[in-house]
Amino acid sequence: MEQAAEAAWAGGESAGGGTVRARGAGGVEESRERLFRLGAEALTDPELLCVVWGPGPRSPGPLQLAGTLLSRDGGLKALVQEEPLALSLLPGVGPVRAAQVLAALELGRRAQRTVERRPKLRTPQEIHAYLGPKLGALRREVFHVLCFNARNVLVHDARVAEGTMNACPVDPREVFAAALTARATAIVLAHNHPSGDPEPSIQDVGLTRHLISAAQLLNIKVLDHVVVGDGAYVSMMERGLFPDTEWETKRGWSANGGGG
Numbered sequence: 001m002e003q004a005a006e007a008a009w010a011g012g013e014s015a016g017g018g019t020v021r022a023r024g025a026g027g028v029e030e031s032r033e034r035l036f037r038l039g040a041e042a043l044t045d046p047e048l049l050c051v052v053w054g055p056g057p058r059s060p061g062p063l064q065l066a067g068t069l070l071s072r073d074g075g076l077k078a079l080v081q082e083e084p085l086a087l088s089l090l091p092g093v094g095p096v097r098a099a100q101v102l103a104a105l106e107l108g109r110r111a112q113r114t115v116e117r118r119p120k121l122r123t124p125q126e127i128h129a130y131l132g133p134k135l136g137a138l139r140r141e142v143f144h145v146l147c148f149n150a151r152n153v154l155v156h157d158a159r160v161a162e163g164t165m166n167a168c169p170v171d172p173r174e175v176f177a178a179a180l181t182a183r184a185t186a187i188v189l190a191h192n193h194p195s196g197d198p199e200p201s202i203q204d205v206g207l208t209r210h211l212i213s214a215a216q217l218l219n220i221k222v223l224d225h226v227v228v229g230d231g232a233y234v235s236m237m238e239r240g241l242f243p244d245t246e247w248e249t250k251r252g253w254s255a256n257g258g259g260g
Helices: 001-010 018-024 030-036 045-053 063-072 075-080 082-089 094-111 122-134 171-181 200-219 245-251
Strands: 143-149 155-164 186-192 221-228 233-235
Touching: 018 143, 030 045, 030 063, 045 063, 045 094, 063 082, 075 094, 082 094, 122 186, 122 221, 122 233, 143 171, 155 171, 171 186, 171 200, 186 200, 200 221
Parallel strands: 186 221
Antiparallel strands: 143 155, 143 186, 221 233
């Protein structure tokens, strides 16, 4: 019964075509066969999306629908940034397909994260590798405080603020409450730019200097402020945007010794 309905949705059996060809008219069977023959990395974005969805009760077929969605401005990134409800309302998608693709994309992001529960992060590059999969595809700005012990081991990762697409108000009390609760020797500030451009704004620099001044009173060292963009980042410490660049450069990325 199910196979017959699937064949009817895909266009039915035709002379010389057979049921398998009819099911494959939407691209599902062909994409699955290519995946097993060549590996998932050989498939195009529409083919991968087609495999995730599988055949469904709507027209057009999954491969055609996937190609249409991914041809929009932003492609796969635009798709992963869609709100679940908005995605489900797109023609031919619906709640089931929306949930399937967003869950698959989230699994992909989580697979990129470090497997260590308390990783040792010693450079801006390692901070970006840790945070990139988590922040890179968000549609809103968020602000994180990474709390470290004296050996540069991450003991707590706190999201202390969430904002809009182009702003994120940060309360210094929330920043240092997270650091003090974790008994951190040092912290790294981090936030994302949903536009994809990690270049710090004037407001970013002003906030960073304000927080550094407050941290010195608490004997907490601010190691860096990393801005995450689309596959890129900017380290304010490396850029020389800290108020005492020479002192920070000499001390480098060492959490030992506090902020005094």
